[in-house]
Amino acid sequence: MTRQPTIEDVARTAGVSKGLVSLALNGRPGVAQETRKRIDAAVAELGWRPSANARGLATKRAYSLGFIVRRDPITFQADPFFASFLAGVESVLAERDQVLVLSVVPDVEREFEAYRRLTSDRRVDGFLITDLLQDDPRVRLVADLGQRAVTLGRPDSESPFPAIVRDYDAGIDELLTHLAELGHRRVAHVAGDERMQHATTRLTRHLEVAARLGLQTIVEHTDFSPESGAAATHRLLDRSERPTAIVYANDPMAIAGIAVAHERGLTLPRDLSITGMDGSDTGRFVYPALTTLDNDPVGWGRAAATALLSYIENGDGDDVTLPAAALILRSSTAPPGSPG
């Protein structure tokens, strides 16, 4: 374990000054071709890589992005979205020699603290903001801190940051059309946490499309947790006029809903059709396998990281639109009352 080489070592083996090495490696003009080659050779020979600390100190950058996840212990339980999202983020960061700094915090206080700390310690050059709330205070906070960010989804309030957006409308269209074609007329929507932006946009769209298709909608509100999804399912199944199909705003709730239906002795999908949303693999392994709307979390990750980096580097950035969410048909939907 010998000392790692520094730029000084590279300069020495290439027989030039360290300033020139820096110029050459950052692709600055005005370095002779031949010299550039000698420097590259020296770098390769020594296996030199710049110290992120030293470079960051000089350039006032962290070469890191921050991602703060509030793990409201009830709601959050290991949303399948995150692992894939992070893989997408990493794939672009690795290419650019950048890094992701992650904080998982239990409550809003700690969350705000984390934003402040990562900023004041100059740990990150920008933040990825997911799970937007109505009038999300994080947007204000991050803007006030003078930090950069991108948001997954477009905030309802004023935001100086680029937004990554995906069209869910078309998918919800497909989903409800599918149910309507199967013959369902009474379709419930188990909405997510009202404070979350995507919960309400999904509900709104459901209501619009249902109206257009002549479907009756019953709405239940939840906090996105499987627990509350289960409770909502009980309420729906206790009604005198039961829905014949239930659309859940995410997969974990839909899975909990399936369990409730089993518990109550229903045969799925004959007695009840169920769909998720924000599709994940998990839904493939429950019985019956869950019909859902795909959400390509890796795509979200790649897009968000790319947009944030270019926003940081150029000081401006445009919104990015991802391909529309598509319906994944599995086996949790069927005509109402169809033979088991």
Add this chain to the structure above:
Amino acid sequence: MTRQPTIEDVARTAGVSKGLVSLALNGRPGVAQETRKRIDAAVAELGWRPSANARGLATKRAYSLGFIVRRDPITFQADPFFASFLAGVESVLAERDQVLVLSVVPDVEREFEAYRRLTSDRRVDGFLITDLLQDDPRVRLVADLGQRAVTLGRPDSESPFPAIVRDYDAGIDELLTHLAELGHRRVAHVAGDERMQHATTRLTRHLEVAARLGLQTIVEHTDFSPESGAAATHRLLDRSERPTAIVYANDPMAIAGIAVAHERGLTLPRDLSITGMDGSDTGRFVYPALTTLDNDPVGWGRAAATALLSYIENGDGDDVTLPAAALILRSSTAPPGSPG
């Protein structure tokens, strides 16, 4: 958004040299009480926080821990363990002004690259290593890189690093005793990926205890994914002599197993008792709610981060033993053939 204050600013307002500020703030002896107070006041007034980059450059530290997760797209899907584990890690890092650098990578090559890159860029002071494999190559790699680490579990091969361990044996004891007392005699074990350390230790223990209790054990091997858990369940239920209870090496497989049982028209837990392991909340929301072995992932996170930091600071560290895993009784177990 004015420039953030530097230590020089603090020195000026306190009327001392910047060297002294540094000494005072790092609690070095030989600074007059009165001066120390003036410096603290200046820090508070300006809201100064040290630049992690500058400090790291001077001390050759990153004040960051690295955590690399290989998201073998098949196996990994959002293991509920991670969110809680990370929350535990964060809780100790936040107190110490340190930070977690996370990489989620798709394959072993990228994984090794990530260890190398984080090391050569001096991004982290050490690594958290989870999901130990048999003769895990990461231990060698990290040691060869001259990095520090702690492992979750004790590697079977030579390791220079402190290990965090939890006794599962007692829990498996409890679990099997519970099944035996219910009257089960043929108990299957759906083991995890054989290459993973904890998969085989759990299996080994199961076999020992089952022998002691006079239980017959049928073993199926999997890769820990729900998909393979489902397949294993089918194989078990296709046998002429079916097991009356199945112990799965993790919760996601157990949940998939429940779905398979439903699909085949079994009534749970009457026709089949099912238990998980590595307990998570998810198991509460399936039907029937899953009996499992608790695993306090937050505790793992706190212990791992604490141990790694002190190993980094002191250059040596002892293994840490967590409280034994305990049985969580829910409703997926019952006497065999008991009335639904």
Add this chain to the structure above:
DNA sequence: GTTGTCTTTTGAACCGGTTTAAGAAAGTGC
């Protein structure tokens, strides 16, 4: 008043990069 000891503070060097003004070398024109 001098000397010595102990405590407190300063100033400069250093960590490993980037940036820029100034210097050296090479090329051009006459």
Add this chain to the structure above:
DNA sequence: GCACTTTCTTAAACCGGTTCAAAAGACAAC
């Protein structure tokens, strides 16, 4: 052969901390 450009390279300053040898001050003893 000399002056003038243009191209390439160096040296030094800088980023914001830490560290340490040496200076300064305070105090006691003689």
